[in-house]
Amino acid sequence: MDFLTFSKKAAEYAAAQNITDYELYYQADSASQISVLGENVDKLTSSSVEGVSLRCIVGGKTGNASTENFTEEEIPDLFKRALQAAEIAEEGEQQDIYAGGSYQQLPAAKLPENDAAAEQASLLKAEGYALKADSRVQKGLMASMADISSKTAISNSKGLYLENSGAMTVASMNVVAVDEKGKKYNDHASAAKACGSEQDIEALANRAVEKTIAQIGASPVKSGHYPVIFDCSQMAAMLEIFQSAFSAQQAQTGMSVLAGKAGEKIASDLVTIVDDPFYPENFFQTAFDAEGVPTKTRNIVENGTLTTLLYNRATASKDGVESTGNAYRDSYASPVSIAPHTFYLKPSDMTREDLLKKAGTAVMITFMKGAHAGANAVSGDFSLESKGFLVENGQIVRAVEEITVAGNFFQMLKDISAVANDLKVNVEDGASCCGAPTVLVSDLAIAGC
Amino acid sequence: MIQTSVLEAALEVAVSTGADYAEIFAEDTVRGLLQFVDDSVKDTMSEHSVGVGVRVFKGVQSAYACSSGLSPESVMAAAKKAAAMIAGKGKGSVSPLISSTCMNISPAARIGSTVPLSDKVALAKRAYRAAREYSSEISQANIRLLDYDRNILIATSEGLHVTDRQVRSRIAINAIASAGNVNQVGYNAPGASKGYEFFDEIDLEAVAKDAARQAVTMLHADYCPAGRMPVAIDNGFGGVIFHEACGHSLEAQAVSRGMSEFAGKLGQRVASEKVTAIDDGTIPGAWGSVNIDDEGTPNRRRVLIDKGILKSYLVDKLNGRRMGLPTTASSRRQDYTFAPTSRMSNTFLAAGTDSDEDIIRSIDFGLYAKKMGGGSVNPVTGEFNFAVNEGYLVRNGQICEPVRGASLIGKGSEVIQNIDMVGQNLRREQGVCGASSGSVPTDVGQPMIRVSEITVGGRK
Numbered sequence: 001m002d003f004l005t006f007s008k009k010a011a012e013y014a015a016a017q018n019i020t021d022y023e024l025y026y027q028a029d030s031a032s033q034i035s036v037l038g039e040n041v042d043k044l045t046s047s048s049v050e051g052v053s054l055r056c057i058v059g060g061k062t063g064n065a066s067t068e069n070f071t072e073e074e075i076p077d078l079f080k081r082a083l084q085a086a087e088i089a090e091e092g093e094q095q096d097i098y099a100g101g102s103y104q105q106l107p108a109a110k111l112p113e114n115d116a117a118a119e120q121a122s123l124l125k126a127e128g129y130a131l132k133a134d135s136r137v138q139k140g141l142m143a144s145m146a147d148i149s150s151k152t153a154i155s156n157s158k159g160l161y162l163e164n165s166g167a168m169t170v171a172s173m174n175v176v177a178v179d180e181k182g183k184k185y186n187d188h189a190s191a192a193k194a195c196g197s198e199q200d201i202e203a204l205a206n207r208a209v210e211k212t213i214a215q216i217g218a219s220p221v222k223s224g225h226y227p228v229i230f231d232c233s234q235m236a237a238m239l240e241i242f243q244s245a246f247s248a249q250q251a252q253t254g255m256s257v258l259a260g261k262a263g264e265k266i267a268s269d270l271v272t273i274v275d276d277p278f279y280p281e282n283f284f285q286t287a288f289d290a291e292g293v294p295t296k297t298r299n300i301v302e303n304g305t306l307t308t309l310l311y312n313r314a315t316a317s318k319d320g321v322e323s324t325g326n327a328y329r330d331s332y333a334s335p336v337s338i339a340p341h342t343f344y345l346k347p348s349d350m351t352r353e354d355l356l357k358k359a360g361t362a363v364m365i366t367f368m369k370g371a372h373a374g375a376n377a378v379s380g381d382f383s384l385e386s387k388g389f390l391v392e393n394g395q396i397v398r399a400v401e402e403i404t405v406a407g408n409f410f411q412m413l414k415d416i417s418a419v420a421n422d423l424k425v426n427v428e429d430g431a432s433c434c435g436a437p438t439v440l441v442s443d444l445a446i447a448g449c
Numbered sequence: 450m451i452q453t454s455v456l457e458a459a460l461e462v463a464v465s466t467g468a469d470y471a472e473i474f475a476e477d478t479v480r481g482l483l484q485f486v487d488d489s490v491k492d493t494m495s496e497h498s499v500g501v502g503v504r505v506f507k508g509v510q511s512a513y514a515c516s517s518g519l520s521p522e523s524v525m526a527a528a529k530k531a532a533a534m535i536a537g538k539g540k541g542s543v544s545p546l547i548s549s550t551c552m553n554i555s556p557a558a559r560i561g562s563t564v565p566l567s568d569k570v571a572l573a574k575r576a577y578r579a580a581r582e583y584s585s586e587i588s589q590a591n592i593r594l595l596d597y598d599r600n601i602l603i604a605t606s607e608g609l610h611v612t613d614r615q616v617r618s619r620i621a622i623n624a625i626a627s628a629g630n631v632n633q634v635g636y637n638a639p640g641a642s643k644g645y646e647f648f649d650e651i652d653l654e655a656v657a658k659d660a661a662r663q664a665v666t667m668l669h670a671d672y673c674p675a676g677r678m679p680v681a682i683d684n685g686f687g688g689v690i691f692h693e694a695c696g697h698s699l700e701a702q703a704v705s706r707g708m709s710e711f712a713g714k715l716g717q718r719v720a721s722e723k724v725t726a727i728d729d730g731t732i733p734g735a736w737g738s739v740n741i742d743d744e745g746t747p748n749r750r751r752v753l754i755d756k757g758i759l760k761s762y763l764v765d766k767l768n769g770r771r772m773g774l775p776t777t778a779s780s781r782r783q784d785y786t787f788a789p790t791s792r793m794s795n796t797f798l799a800a801g802t803d804s805d806e807d808i809i810r811s812i813d814f815g816l817y818a819k820k821m822g823g824g825s826v827n828p829v830t831g832e833f834n835f836a837v838n839e840g841y842l843v844r845n846g847q848i849c850e851p852v853r854g855a856s857l858i859g860k861g862s863e864v865i866q867n868i869d870m871v872g873q874n875l876r877r878e879q880g881v882c883g884a885s886s887g888s889v890p891t892d893v894g895q896p897m898i899r900v901s902e903i904t905v906g907g908r909k
Contacts, residue, residue, distance in 0.1 A: 037706060044512040044534040049500065049786050051517065067497040068517040074497070081495040088566040090489040140707055176708070176829055184710070186829040220904070223675040253486050254589040257630055335484075335492040370834035372883075373823035374856040374906075378625060379632045383856040383906040385825075385834030402832070404856055404906025406675070445908040447675030447858075 003028075003052065006070050007155040010054070013075050014157065019083075021057040021097045023156035025290060026050070027332035033146035034116065036123045038139055051332040056082045060091040066333040093317040099158040101294040103287040104278065109166045112147035112195040119145045122201045126173055129205035134213050136177040138184075143173040143205075147195060150284065150430070152332075154292045162292055166284035168192045170428050171199040175208040179216050187211040187367070192428040194283060211366075214389075218399035220448030221363060221390055227417075228405060228444040229355065229364040229391065232424040235436035237368055239273070239343060240426070242409045243434060244377045246300060247326075247338040248315035255378045257410055258306060266306045267413035272346040273301040275310065277325070279342035284431035288325070290336055295325035300343075310338050328432060344435035347423040352438050355420045357394035359440050364389045364396065365405055380409040383447075400448075407444040415442045450475050450612070451501075453546055455521045456604040459503065459528040460543045464606055467537030468505035468512075470766075471606040473528070474743065475501045475519055476785040478599045479562045485573035485592040488581075493566070500785040503527040505535050509771045513788035544608030551740045551747060554733045557616035557644035561596025564645045569594055572620070572648055579654040580624040583661030586668060588627035590657070595619045596645070603745035611745045617736065617890060618647050619879065622657050626664035633670075633853065635663030636822075636838065640736045640879040640890065647734075663820055663839050666851050673840055673855035673907030679815035680857065680900045681808050681843065684876040686821045688797050688893035690900075691726055692882070693824040693833040694861035695719075699753055699761075701768035701779070701791040702885065703828035710831040710862045711759060719759045720865035723801055726754040728763060730778065730794035736879040737795040737892040739781070744789060746778040753796075754865075765791040783887025790886045797894030801871025805897045808870045810846035816855065816905055817841045817848050823880065824856075831861035834906075856906040864900060872896035 001009075003026045014022055028050035035043040053066040056079070063086030065078050126143040149167035154160060172190035179185070189208035193199055230238060244250050251259035258266065267273075277295035278285050289295055291313055299307055311319070312327035315338065328339035356364075367387040375382035383406035389396045418440040425435030456473055463471035480496040501524050502515035514530035516523050573592040580590035599615040619640025626633050637660045641647040682690055695711070703709035711719060720726075730748035732738050741747055744766050752760050764772065765780035768791055781792040809817060817840065824835025837855040841848045877894030 041510055043510070043788070045788060046512075046514045046530050046534060047786055048516045051498070053494075064493055065495040065497075067499075069497060069499045070518065077497075081497075084566055085493040085495060088490060088570050089493065138707075142706070142708075184830050186827055253491075253591070254627065255591070255625060255632070257632060333480075333494060333496045333498070335482075335494050369827070369832075370823075370825045370836070370856065372825070373836035374834060376634055378634050381854045383836070383854050383908070385832065385856065385858045385906070402858060402860075402904060404675070404834070404858055404904070406672075406854060406856075406906055406908040445672075445675055447904055447906040449677065449904075 001070050003153055006052065009072055010075050013079060017079065019056060019079065021157055023055045023097050023154065025053045025329060025332055026153040028151045031146055031148045033144055034120050034123060035142065035144040037142055038127050039124060041120060053332050054078050054082045056086050057094065057097060058083065058086045060095050061086045061089040062092055062094065063089060064335050092314055094314040097156045097158050098160065098292045098313065100160040100292060103294050106285055106287050110195050111167050112149055114147050114169060114195060126201050126205050129202045130175055130209050133206050133209040134177065136179065136213065137209055138176045138178055141173065141175060145169065145171045145199065156292065160292050162288050164286050167195045168283035169195050169199060171201065171204055173204055173208040175212040177212045185212050185215045187215065190428055192283065215387060215399045215401065218387065218401035220402045221400055221446060222449060223447045225443055226446050227359050227362040228441045229359055229362050230439050230441065231364060231366040232422050232436055232438045234365045234368055235345060235439050236424060236426050236434045238409065239345065239434040239436055241371045241375045242377050242380065243340055243343055246310050246340065248309040248311045248319060249338045251309055252315055252318060257380060258309065261306050262308055264306060265304050267301055267304040268416040269304045270348065270416055270419045271301055271304050271413055272299055273343065274346055275300050275340045275343050277341035279425065281425060282342045282427050282433065286431060289327040290329045291327040293323045293325045293327060295341060310340060312336060312338050339432040341431065342425060342433055342435065344423060344425055345419065345437060347421045347437040348419045350418060350420050352420045352422050355418045355438055355440055356391055358418050359391055360394060362391045363400060363446050364391050382406060382409060403446050403448040405444055405446055412441050412444065417442045450477055450600065450602045451519060451524055455524055457543065457546055459524045460604065460606050462525060462528040463503050463505050463532050464541030464543060466532040466535050467539045468507050468532065468535050468541045470506040472504045472744065473501065473524065473604045474785055475602040476599065477519065478597060478784065480597040481561045483569045483573055483594040485577050488577065490570060498784060501527050502785040503531040504788055505531045506767060507535050507537055511767055515785050541606060543606045546604055546610035547608050548610045551611055551613050554731060554740055555642035555738055559645040560598050560616050561618060561645065562598055576620060576622050576653055576657040579657035580622060580661045583658045584665050586626045586628060586665050587624055587661045589625040591623040593621040605745065609745050611741060613740050615642065615739055616644055617642050618645055620648065622660045624661040624664045626668040628668055631668065633664050633667040635660040638879060641734050642736060642738050643734050666839060667853045670851035670853040672909045673852035673905060674909045675905060675907040677902050677904050679812050680818055680903050680905065681812060682818045682821065682898050682900065684874055684896050686878040686893060687818065688895035689821050689824050689835050691798050691895065692793065692796055692893045693826045693835055694864045695726065696793050696796050697826045698828040698831060698861055699763050701762050701764040701772060704762050705768040705771035709828045714759050717759055718757050719862065720754050720757045721868050722757045723871045724754055724757050724865055724868050725799040727752055727799055728793055728796045732795050735795045735892055736890050742778045742780045743782045744776065744780040746776050748778045751777050763791045763793060765789060781886060781889045783889060787887040792884060792886065792889055793882060793891050795877060795892035797875060797877055798871065798898065800873050800875040800896045803870040803872050805872050805874065808872060808897055808899045809843060809848060811870065811899065812843040813845060815843045817843050826861060833861055834858045854908050858904050858906055864903060867901045868898050869901045870899035872898065
C-alpha cells in the first residue's frame with residue numbers, strides 16, 4: 001500500500017490504542033544509473049527504496065521504530081516496537097509532536113524523465129572525448145550517469161501532513177593517465193543538473209582530463225609550516241567534515257568546542273557562514289525540516305561571530321530557544337538529529353588570481369582524502385592525505401602529492417586571511433550539503449619529504 | 450521468505466531478454482540501535498528492512514534492479530526491470546531450484562531483537578560508567594549498542610537456492626576527555642558474529658576504560674612531528690595498514706578493470722618476504738565472517754600473499770568473468786539496495802618471528818603507533834592514508850612521550866615492501882569497510898610490524 005493509505009491505517013490503529021502523540025516520517029528514494037567502461041556498457045541499475053519511521057512520545061519519553069514493509073499487519077508491530085523503546089527512554093525535553101507552522105511555497109520538483117538510450121549514447125562518447133583531450137589518457141575510462149529522486153512526507157497525530165520532493169541527474173567520470181615513466185594518475189569530475197536538462201559530457205570529460213593531467217610531475221614539498229590555499233572544493237569539504245560542531249546536540253553533550261559560544265567571535269572577520277534551505281542550485285530545497293518545522297535562511301557565522309547553533313525541537317527546548325528548523329534524518333531509519341541545509345562560506349569579491357597573489361608562496365590543496373578517520377569534529381584536529389600545487393610569487397609552479405595537511409579546524413577559521421569569489425556548492429550531495437569559495441589560511445603544517 | 454514457484458517464475462522473467470545468468474537476493478533484516486550519552490538513553494531505533502534485488506549478467510555486462518518489500522509482485526517487478534535494462538535478444542535458461550542449507554559457523558544464542566531493551570540499557574550503562582569513572586578529565590562518553598539479524602535468500606538461474614541467517618552484535622565506545630577548550634576522543638568498538646552472549650565473553654569495563662585511557666593520554670600529548678621516519682604499528686587495528694595499502698587493491702572490482710596497481714601480478718613478488726596476508730571468512734564468530742557470501746558461495750580462507758608472493762585476488766562471480774577466474778566467495782553487499790562486489794572479510798597479516806621489544810629497539814627516531822583509526826585508498830595509484838589515534842615517539846629504541854594528530858600516508862605497493870619486521874602476537878579488531886557495495890563488517894589484524902620508512906602527517 002502507498003504511504004497515504006498506510007498513514008490513515010496507522011491513525012486508525014493509534015486512535016483505537018489511545019496513542020495520542022506520534023509522527024510518521026516517510027522517505028522514498030529512486031535511482032537509475034548507467035555505468036560505462038570505455039566503449040562498453042558496464043552496469044545498469046535501478047532501485048526504488050521506501051521506508052517509514054514512527055516516533056511516539058508517551059509521558060515525555062520518545063521511542064522510534066521503522067519499517068520497509070508497507071502492509072497492514074506491520075502496523076501493530078511498528079507501534080509495539082516504538083512504544084517499547086519509549087518505555088526505557090528517559091523523560092526528555094520534548095513533550096509533544098509539532099502541530100505545524102507557516103511554510104514557504106516551493107515550485108514542484110522536476111522529476112526524472114530522461115531518455116535512457118540517449119544517456120547511454122552520450123556516455124559512450126566520453127572515452128573518445130577524453131582520449132582526444134590528451135594522449136596520456138588511458139583507455140578503459142569509467143563514466144556514469146544517475147537519475148536520482150527523493151520524496152519525503154510527514155504525517156502526525158496533530159493532523160499535519162507535509163510532502164516534499166526533489167530530483168537531479170548526476171554525471172561523473174573517472175580518468176586515468178600515465179606519464180612517460182609509467183606512473184599512473186587518477187582524478188574525476190562530476191556535475192549535477194536538473195532532470196531533463198542536458199549534461200555536457202564533452203565538457204565534463206575535458207574537466208576530468210585537465211584535473212588528472214595537472215598532477216603529472218607531482219612530488220612532495222619539504223615538511224614544514226606554510227600558508228595554505230584551500231581550493232573551493234576542498235574548503236567545502238572542510239565545512240562538511242566539521243559541520244557537526246555547529247549542532248546543538250553535539251554542543252549539549254559536550255562534543256563540540258562551539259558549545260556556549262553563540263555571540264562570540266569564533267572566526268576571522270572575513271568568515272560569514274550561511275545556512276540556506278532555499279539555495280537556488282540545490283535540487284532538494286525544503287520548506288520544512290525532519291520534524292515539520294518551517295525552515296529559514298540565516299547566517300550562522302556573521303563576520304566571524306557565531307550567531308546561533310543549529311537546533312531541532314528537543315535541543316531548542318533545552319536551551320530555551322526556538323528550533324532553527326534543522327532537524328534532520330540521514331535516512332528514514334535514522335533517529336532525528338541535526339544538520340544544516342545548504343551550508344556555505346559566503347564569497348567575497350576577490351578573484352582567485354588575486355588571492356594567489358596575496359598568498360605569494362603557499363601550498364594549494366585541491367584534493368584531500370581520509371576525513372572519516374583523519375579528522376575529528378569533536379576535537380577539530382585533522383591530518384589529511386592531500387594533493388595540490390606549489391604556489392610561488394602568486395603563480396602555480398608545480399604539482400604536489402604525497403603530503404598531508406594538518407591543523408585544527410577551529411584555529412584555521414581564525415587564520416583565514418583571504419576569501420575569494422568562486423563559491424562552489426556540492427549540490428550533488430543532496431539536501432544537506434556544503435559549499436565554499438577558495439580561501440587562504442595563514443599557517444598550517446604540511447608533511448612531505 | 451519467498452515461495453519457490455515465485456522465485457522460479459521471476460528467474461524465467463529475468464533471463465527472458467537474453468541474460469545468461471540471473472540471481473535473486475531477498476533480505477529480511479531486523480536492526481537495533483541504542484545510544485547512551487550523558488548518563489541517559491539518547492536514542493533508540495528498531496529497524497525492519499525488507500527487500501529484493503535481481504541481478505542479471507550478459508557476458509560481463511550486468512543489470513541490477515531492487516525494491517523494498519518481499520511480495521511476489523515486488524519480486525516480479527524487479528525481475529522485469531532487470532530484464533528490461535539488459536534488453537538483448539534470445540532467452541537464457543533456468544535450472545530447477547534445488548534447496549541447500551549452509552553450515553552455520555557462527556551460531557548465536559541471544560539474538561538482539563529478543564533481548565529486552567532494559568538489558569541493553571544496563572549494558573550500555575556499564576560501559577558508560579566505566580569510561581566516566583576512569584578519570585575526572587573524561588567529560589563525556591557516547592555508547593552505541595548495535596545488533597542485527599540478517600536473513601537472506603539467494604536463488605540463481607543455475608539452480609542454487611540457499612538461505613542464511615547472519616547475526617551480529619557490537620558496542621562502540623567513544624570517551625571524550627576535555628581540558629579548557631580542548632577535546633580528545635578515545636575509541637574502542639568490539640563486535641562479533643554472535644548474539645548478546647558476546648558481551649559476557651569480553652571484559653566490557655576494561656574495553657571502556659581503555660577508550661578513556663586513550664582520550665586522557667591524547668589530551669596531554671603534544672603534536673606529532675611531520676616527515677618521513679620508521680614506524681612500529683601495533684597489533685589489532687594496526688592491520689588497517691594492509692586493508693588500505695593492499696587489500697582494496699586486490700579486490701576484483703579494481704583488478705578486473707585494470708584499476709589496481711596489483712593487476713597482472715599474480716605469482717610475482719609484491720611484498721617483503723616477511724609478509725603473509727590472509728583473508729579468512731570462516732573464523733567462527735568473527736565479525737567479518739559469513740557462512741556464504743552474497744552470491745551464495747560457501748566462504749573460505751584465502752591466502753592473498755604468501756611470503757611476499759601474490760597468490761590470490763578477492764573475486765566475485767561478475768568480475769571473475771572479466772578476469773577468467775572463479776569466485777573466491779568474496780562477494781558482499783551492505784543490503785539488498787546494493788549489487789554485490791568483491792570485498793574483504795577478516796583480513797590480517799600472519800604472525801612472524803620478530804619480538805615486539807626488538808622492533809621498538811631497532812628504531813633510533815620514529816613513531817610507535819599503538820592505536821590506529823580508519824583510512825582509505827585509491828587502488829589505481831595505491832595512494833592510501835590512515836589515522837594514528839594513539840601514538841608515541843620512539844627515541845634510541847625506547848618508547849617516549851605520547852603524540853597526537855598524526856596520519857600515515859604512502860603508496861601501497863611501496864609500503865608492503867617496506868614491512869621489514871613482523872612480530873608474533875597476531876590480534877584482530879573490528880571495523881566497517883565502505884565501498885561501492887556499501888558498508889560491510891570486516892576484521893583487520895596483524896602482529897606488531899615495523900615499516901622502515903613512511904610519511905607521518907604530523908603538525909610539528
